[in-house]
Amino acid sequence: MVTPSEEPVTEPPYIEVRTPRPLQDDAEATKLLDDVEAATTRNQVPLLELFSFADSTDHLLMAVGTLGALGAGALRPVMVLLFGSIINSFGSTSEAGGSSDISPSVNRVARNLTVVGAVGLVTAFLQVFCWTVTASRQSKRIRSLYVNAIVTKEIGWFDVNEPMQLSSRVADATITIQDGIGSKMSDLLHFSSTVVTGIVIAFVKGWELTLILLLVVPFVAISGMLARKVIVAATHSGMQSYAEAGAVAQESLSNIRTVHMFNSVQHFIDKYAHALEGATTAGIKKSFAVGWGSGLMYMMVFLNYALGFFIGAVFIARDNLGDSTCSGSGCYNGGRVLTVFFTVMQGAMALGQAGPNLQAVYSACAAAYDVFELIKRPSLIEPTNDDQGKKLPTVSGSIDIDNGSVYPLAGMFIAKIIHLYFELQKSKHEMLHDMRYYSLALGCLAIVCGSSLC
Secondary structure, eight states, X not given: OEEEOOSOOOOTTBOOOBOSOOOSOHHHHHHHHHHHHHHTXXXXXXXXXXXTTOOHHHHHHHHHHHHHHHHHHHHHHHHHHHHHXXXXXXXXXXXXXXXXXXXXXXXXXXXXXXXXXXXXXXHHHXXXXXXXXXXXXXXXXXXXXXXXXXXXXXXXXXXSSOHHHHHHHHHHHHHHHHXXXXXXXXXXXXHHHHHHHHHHXXXXXXXXXXXXXXXXHHHHHHHHHHHHHHHHHHHHHHHHHHXXXXXXXXXXXXXXXXXXXXXXXXXXXXXXXXXXXXXXXXHHHHHHHHHHHHHHXXXXXXXXXXXXXXXXXXXXXXXXXXXXXXXXGGSOOHHHHHHHHHHHHHHHHHHHHXXXXXXXXXXXXXXXXXXXXXXXXXXXXXXXXXXXXXXXXXXXXXXXXXXXXXXXXXXXEEXXXXXXXXXXXXXXXXXXXXXXXXXXXXXXXXXXXXXXXX
C-alpha cells in the first residue's frame, strides 16, 4: 500500500531503507535525456550486423552462395567477350574473300559458350539455393528471439511501449529483413560481380573507349546516394505507421462486441485510416526516390549507347584508314569496339539493376534497427528462472514515497525518486538492503506506475 508521507516514522517495530540512491543533481538527469536523444538519431544497423544471428551453417551457406553469385554475375561479360571473337572471325573471313576459316573459330566459340552455360547452371543454383535457405534460417531465429525478448520484459516496459503494435511489427520487420538478407542480397552480389568483371574486360580490350564511356558513372553514384537517404527515412516512417494501424485493428477486432455496443465502428474506421496516412506519405516519398533514381540510371544507359557508337566509329577509322601505324591486336576493329561497348553497357545496366536490390538491403538495415535493439536490451527481470531472488513467506507494512519529481520524455514519464522508505515489521522479517527499482526508460532508476499497474 502506498501512502503519502506526512511525518517521519518513529515507531520501534519499523525500520527505514532508502532506495534507490538519489540522483546527485538535475545535471545527471539532463545528461541522461541527451544520451537518449543521441541514441535515437541512429536509424539503421550496419550491413554486417544484419547477419549477427547467423550460425556456422549459415556462414557456410553464405560463403558458397556468395561464390555462386559472383561466378554467375561474371559470366555475362564473358559471354560478350566470346561474342566479340565471333564478330572478328566474320570480319577476317570477309576480308580474305572465303569462308573456309570461319568454321574452326565458330566451333571454338560454341564450345566455350557451352562451358559457360554449364558453369552458369551450377553457380546460379548455388546463388539462389544457399541465400534463400540461410535467409529463412536466420529470419526464423530472429523471430524467435524477438518474441522471447518481448515476453520476458518487465511490466514497466509495456507501460511505455504499445503492446498492440508488437505483433504487426514483428511480422513486417522480419519479412523485410529476410528479403534483404536473402534473394536481394544474392542479386546485389550478382550484379556487382557483373559491374566489376565488365569494367575489367573493357579496360583490357580498350582503355581509351572505356574511360570515355565511364564519364556518366559518377552521376549514377550521386543519384544513388541521394536516393538512399530518402529510402531509409521513408522505410522507418512507413513501418511506424503500419504498426500503429495494426494496433488499432487488433484492438478493435479483439473487442468487437464492445465496439458495436457503443456504436464506435465508424470511429475505429476513421482512426485506422488516419494511422495509414503516414504510411501513404512515406510510400510516396519512397516511390519517388526509387523512380527518380531508376529513371536517371536508364538515361545514363542510353547516353552511353549514343556516345559509344560514335566514339567507336572514330577509333576504327583512326586505326584502319589513312596513315595509321596501328597493327595487330592493338588496333580497334568491330569486334573489339563491340566488346568494350557491351561490357561497359553490361556493367552500367547491372548497376541500374543493382539499385532496387541495394534499396531492399537498406530497407532491411532500417527495419532491423528496432528489432535488434529490442533483442539486445536486457530485461530487468528473469521470469524463466524460478530460483532467482528470495521468497519471503509474508510481508506486512507500508511504502512511503517522499520528494519525487517527474521528467517527461517522448510520451514517457521518468520518475526521479529521492526518498523511498520501506516499513517492515522487524519482529517478523529481516532488513531489506539497498533495493533498486528500474523503469524501462533507457536505464533510468525509477518506480513506474502505468496502465498495467494503476
